[in-house]
Amino acid sequence: MKRISSELKDAKTIAIGGHVRPDGDCVCSVMALYRYLKKELPEARIDAYLETPPAVFRVLPGIENIKSEFDNKETYDIFFALDCNEERLGEARPLFDRARRRINIDHHISNTGCGDVNVVEPERSSTSELLYELMEPELVDEEIAKAVYIGIAHDTGVFRYSNTSVRTMEIAANLLKFGFDFSGLIEKTFYEKTYVQTQITGRAILESIRFMNNKCIVSVVTRRMMDFYQVGPKDLDGIVNQLQGVKGVECAIFMYEIGTLSYKVSMRSNGLVDVAGVAVKFGGGGHLRAAGCTMNGTCHDNINNLSREIASQLKKAQEQV
Secondary structure (H helix, E strand, O other): OOOHHHHOOOOOEEEEEOOOOOOHHHHHHHHHHHHHHHHHOOOOEEEEEOOOOOHHHHHOOOHHHOEOOOOOOOOOOEEEEEOOOHHHOHHHHHHHHHOOEEEEEEOOOOOOOOOOEEEEOOOOOOHHHHHHHHOOHHHOOHHHHHHHHHHHHHHOOOOOOOOOOHHHHHHHHHHHOOOOOHHHHHHHHHHOOOHHHHHHHHHHHHOOEEEOOOOEEEEEEOHHHHHHHOOOHHHHOOHHHHHHOOOOOOEEEEEEEEEOOEEEEEEEEOOOOOHHHHHHHOOOEEOOOEEEEEEEOOHHHHHHHHHHHHHHHHHHHHHOO
C-alpha cells in the first residue's frame, strides 16, 4: 500500500480497531486514522472501536467518539486493524472477520499479517509512525499531528528506546512544525501519575527480585494488592520500564494477576534477550525489546517457564562474545 487513499475506493462504511488493553501507540494511531478518514471521506461513516482508553488520552480532541460498546451485527466495507493481529482485537474481532475488506497495519515483528492488505513493518518505531507515512501529507492537520506524535513518543519511551530511528526523528520534527505544546502533551500522557499509581509502582519496585546473576528482575502485582490500592490494569503502565532501568539488568519481567491462576506479562530487554521470541513461546508477541503475553499457572511457575527461555538466550549471547 503506497497510501491509505488507494484502498478507499467506493467505501461507504469504515471501522477502525486496535488491541485489547490499548496503550499509547494503539490509542493514538486509532485516533489519528479516525480523524484522517473523516477528512479523506467526509460523506462516509467512520467508526472507531477500542476498550475504554486510559484517561490520560482525553487530551486528544474527539476521543469521546471512540466506541467501547461493540455492535457485532454490523458489516463494514473496510475494517482497519491497527497495532495488532486479529487475535488481539478482542470484542471487535467479529467486525473485522465480517468486513468486506480487511486492512492490517502494524509494526510488531510477531505479526504475520491477518488482512486482505497487510502493511507490517517491524523496523518502524510504532504503528503511529507507519500510519503517518501512509497518509496524504496535505490532509495532516494539527490534531492528527498531535495524535501521531504522542503515539510515537509512547512507543519509543519519549525517543529513548533503540526503535527510535533517524526517520522517526525526522517525522517528529515535521509534526512539531504544527506548533502544538508537545512538552505539555508528553507530561500529561507519559510522565504524570496519580498518587495511587505512584504508590503501586513503589510497591512493585520495592518487592521486585533479581535473579540469574542479577541480569533479570521480576515483580508481581496480585489482585489483592490492586484491590488494596484501588487500582486497575491501566494504573500499572510504566512499571516494567522502571524495572528495566535497574543497572546491570538485561531483562525485566512484570506481571499482574488478571484472574485465578492467570497473569498478564510484560517484558523489556536491554539488548541481549529477544523478548518477542520469548513471548511467542507462550502465545504472545511484540518487539525484540518489548513484548508481552498472558500466562496461566502460579506466578512462580510462570517465572520459571519464562526463565528457561531467557536463560537460553543469555547463554547464546555469552557464547557469541
